[in-house]
Amino acid sequence: MRTGIRFLLGTETRNLSDVDPTRTVLDYLRDDESLCGTKEGCAEGDCGACTVMLADRDGAGGIRYRPVNSCIMFLPALDGKQLVTIEHLRGPGGALHDVQKAMMDHHAAQCGFCTPGFVMSLATLHRAGVAVDRTEIADALAGNLCRCTGYRPIYDAARSVLAVPRDKTDRAAETSALAAKLDMLDTESESLDMTGAGRRFIAPRSLGELTALLAVHPDALILGGGTDIGLWVTKQRRHLPLLIATEQVPELRRIESSETQLSIGAAVPYADAMASLAALHPATATLLRRIGSRQIRERGTIGGNIANGSPIGDMPPLLIAMGAVLVIASATGERRLAVEAFFLGYRQTALQPGEVLARIEIPKPSPDIHLGIYKVSKRFDQDISAVCAGFALELDNGLVRSMRIGYGGMAATPVRALDVETKLIGAVWGLAIVETAMDAIDQAFTPLSDMRASAQYRRMIARNLLLKFYLEHPAKGETAIRLRLDQPESLTA
Structure with a gap:
């Protein structure tokens, strides 16, 4: 049984124990790592200013890159994964990431507060390596809000950098290197049971282990993705003494x-x-x-x-x-x-x-x-x-x-x-x-x-x-009337 979490912060390994398991990733980044590019705008997963990239295995030998809201994600969710922030995007010699360069070229930053979140959402799409169309870009940016109404140049920047797929050889090498680093974390062999700040977090690795824990701790709070429970901490300031997570249960x-x-x-x-x-x-x-x-x-x-x-x-x-x-x-x-x-x-x-x-x-x-x-x-x-x-x-x-x-x-x-x-x-x-x-x-x-x-x-x-x-869905012989009232107006070219 492990009592601490292990993950990659960029390319560096982090081992954390005796930390509050309900502490958010956002607070950890800003307060402990001094990585302040990730911003807090709403603390409830709405505005996207806190967006970071999370990478883990996809179950088929590859890597899945996910944009996530760090403001409502608890630290134990990083266990066995790679966390990438805006500070980790720049290449050798400080070279700008393709998405960062496109944002500059299209004048897509105004006040700049929301910009890191937009960049991370688009960088996740870019990391996936496939060309995307305008609908996919709009979907990827739907969780990022710009209070300066700068969506047009942001969309133009996205379209310019995502229109062409990345080189498959580069992507394969990147995936292989990251998979090897994740394997070195060795987090899959043991369940996680960590405590800190008077709270306990358990991540069982089988359904049998999960149900056995619930039989002993019937009052434990079952944690899935945390997109609802995260707000209990950030908004309601609730004390959650025992969390049992389902994320690592393969069944x-x-x-x-x-x-x-x-x-x-x-x-x-x-x-x-x-x-x-x-x-x-x-x-x-x-x-x-x-x-x-x-x-x-x-x-x-x-x-x-x-x-x-x-x-x-x-x-x-x-x-x-x-x-x-x-x-x-x-x-x-x-x-x-x-x-x-x-x-x-x-x-x-x-x-x-x-x-x-x-x-x-x-x-x-x-x-x-x-x-x-x-x-x-x-x-x-x-x-x-x-x-x-x-x-x-x-x-x-x-x-x-x-x-x-x-x-x-x-x-x-x-x-x-x-x-x-x-x-x-x-x-x-x-x-x-x-x-x-x-x-x-x-x-x-x-x-x-x-x-x-x-x-x-x-x-x-x-x-x-x-x-x-x-x-x-009218009766046979009648003409169907399609009411597209649930569709937004599409972006103009």
């Missing part, structure tokens, strides 16, 4: 696909699961693109989005509509639960002491299933839902054979709209029955008013999303 990091279902481990980050989830149905792609920024998706886990019990989590409405099942593990075995049965109340779930969400099993929709998923928020990028809805429809000769509807933001938990489904099942799929079901939504939900939306607005949106789904 929780697997993605397995069969002919009938997709199984995703609860500790799989969104970025790793996006391709598999998008392959289930085209309707999922837009939602996944809008779940946080790329920095958040590289750390935030699918299981965490469910297990935190938030009524406005983006994934549960889709999973409810698709009939997904949650597999819950403990030292005594596993049990299965429908997603909609998992949520008991505001931030309350069906997890019992000693249990952990292990994986999500999603049935693969048949070609006959019409699927729709919609998110409504004040901003397209980097915003929490006011209402999120998922619909799965199956027709039989014009009749509704089955219908599953999931809503988020309409109650204290994500919910399945059973009463609304009942109005539709067995009826002729058409505008008349849809309008009847829309009226049933008013009776089924009593939403709250808050900073994101009023109760009246939420009712109206919930109704109109069902109508939108019908217009996009």
